[in-house]
Amino acid sequence: MxxxxxxxxxxxxxxxxxxxxxxxxxxxxxxxxxxxxxxxxxxxxxxxxxxxxxxxxxxxxxxxxxxxxxxxxxxxxxxxxxxxxxxxxxxxxxxxxxxxxxxxxxxxxxxxxxxxxxxxxxxxxxxxxxxxxxxxxxxxxxxxxxxxxxxxxxxxxxxxxxxxxxxxxxxxxxxxxxxxKGIAFEARTTPSLITRLGHLLAGQPDHDWTLSEVADRLAIGQATLRRRLAADGKTFSDILIDTRMSLALTLLQCTDQPINRIALDVGYESASRFAVRFRKRFGFAPSEVRGHSR
Missing domain, CATH: 2.60.120.810 (Jelly Rolls)
Known part of the structure; x- marks a missing residue:
């Protein structure tokens, strides 16, 4: 993120x-x-x-x-x-x-x-x-x-x-x-708040995250968290959904896990609800990543 x-x-x-x-x-x-x-x-x-x-x-x-x-x-x-x-x-x-x-x-x-x-x-x-x-x-x-x-x-x-x-x-x-070849990555000893948040959510994408719990885990007040995310044009919900959908895309591309299993892994008990959310984020169904149009 x-x-x-x-x-x-x-x-x-x-x-x-x-x-x-x-x-x-x-x-x-x-x-x-x-x-x-x-x-x-x-x-x-x-x-x-x-x-x-x-x-x-x-x-x-x-x-x-x-x-x-x-x-x-x-x-x-x-x-x-x-x-x-x-x-x-x-x-x-x-x-x-x-x-x-x-x-x-x-x-x-x-x-x-x-x-x-x-x-x-x-x-x-x-x-x-x-x-x-x-x-x-x-x-x-x-x-x-x-x-x-x-x-x-x-x-x-x-x-x-x-x-x-x-x-x-x-x-x-x-x-x-x-x-x-003249290429070096930059060391980032102090990750940004959004990076820390993204890593936290990605570590347990199927968890029922709340803003209150995330704020506690990041040792920051809820109001401060909202304000700092808003300064980057983001909301907690935006980042949670995008983290889950990005991970789902990686699993679709890199594994043979069934789509309903991937849905569960990223926090959706309903495969159909997951498919709707995925299509809204990327513009196509999860099955299309693997070449099956719907």
């Missing part, structure tokens, strides 16, 4: 340098529809989509890199529009984006992403004080070794038999690759 300024970096794979076996390994071995997380390190998932859809005003609150395997992704942030094709990647920091995912000729869009925990970024930044956050857009090549580092980092998050220290090291290797 972060509303701070954002940047994104386009990283382009050089066709002459790309090892096609790496892309094949992404599609075959590395493409299970689930979300994997390691505490204080990060998360990863693969994405599949079978319809061309536009997602308006999606908030990115964690530093992330998205690698496109099939199809194309278009992102718009403020006045900047960036198209990312298969074999390319995009790095996202905090911000709000309009996103279009377009399936390839065979009708499938595929991608995978890595996201870093904020504490990991902060710890990394304290050890690299000479590396400054880079905000402009950069067009760069992904070398095969960089691709291998991305896949190793993904495996470190997916496999429980890999020690946490190794998983952290693998995610840091990707950060070093980005630093070598």
């Amino acid at each position: 972060a509303l701070t300024s954002a940047y994104f970096v386009l990283i382009c794979a050089n066709g002459d340098l790309m090892d096609t076996s790496l892309l094949t390994s992404i599609r075959s071995a590395d493409y299970e529809r689930r979300i994997d997380m390691r505490p204080d390190i990060g998360a990863t998932a693969s994405v599949q989509q079978r319809s061309r859809l536009r997602f308006a005003h999606l908030s990115v609150s964690q530093p992330s890199i998205i690698v496109i395997v099939k199809g194309e992704k278009t992102l718009q942030h403020q006045a900047m529009t960036t198209a990312v094709e298969a074999g390319q990647a995009i790095v996202l920091d905090h911000g709000t984006y309009d996103i279009i995912n377009r399936p390839a000729a065979d009708g499938l869009y595929e991608a995978f992403w890595l996201a870093w925990d904020h504490s990991h970024i902060t710890a990394f930044a304290t050890r690299t004080p000479t590396i400054k956050p880079a905000c402009p857009q950069h067009l760069l090549h992904i070398e095969p070794d960089f691709y291998a580092a991305l896949l190793n980092a993904r495996q470190g998050l997916m496999r429980d038999d890999i020690p946490a220290a190794i998983a952290r090291h693998r995610m840091e290797e990707v950060l070093w690759w980005l630093c070598e």
Whole structure:
């Protein structure tokens, strides 16, 4: 839910340098529809989509890199529009984006992403004080070794038999690759109120949250919470609904959970009520994310 300024970096794979076996390994071995997380390190998932859809005003609150395997992704942030094709990647920091995912000729869009925990970024930044956050857009090549580092980092998050220290090291290797390309995430030691609120709600999206309980958990008065949200043009209800719908979208794209299960997971006992809310937020039914029109 972060509303701070954002940047994104386009990283382009050089066709002459790309090892096609790496892309094949992404599609075959590395493409299970689930979300994997390691505490204080990060998360990863693969994405599949079978319809061309536009997602308006999606908030990115964690530093992330998205690698496109099939199809194309278009992102718009403020006045900047960036198209990312298969074999390319995009790095996202905090911000709000309009996103279009377009399936390839065979009708499938595929991608995978890595996201870093904020504490990991902060710890990394304290050890690299000479590396400054880079905000402009950069067009760069992904070398095969960089691709291998991305896949190793993904495996470190997916496999429980890999020690946490190794998983952290693998995610840091990707950060070093980005630093070598002039790209660094900004350490945010004091998250904004809206970021803290979004993280709280996302941790228990099926909970029956009230403004009073949230204010207590954030150690802030209800009137102050309302006033500070209003200053950003938000209400508590707006943020709760958007957090739940954004998580539902991620589950639809990254897992094979049934829609009624996803509805329960994000706080809706009625799948039909969930579908109405989802359509109101995004403009299409949940089933359309998986290619089933209604």
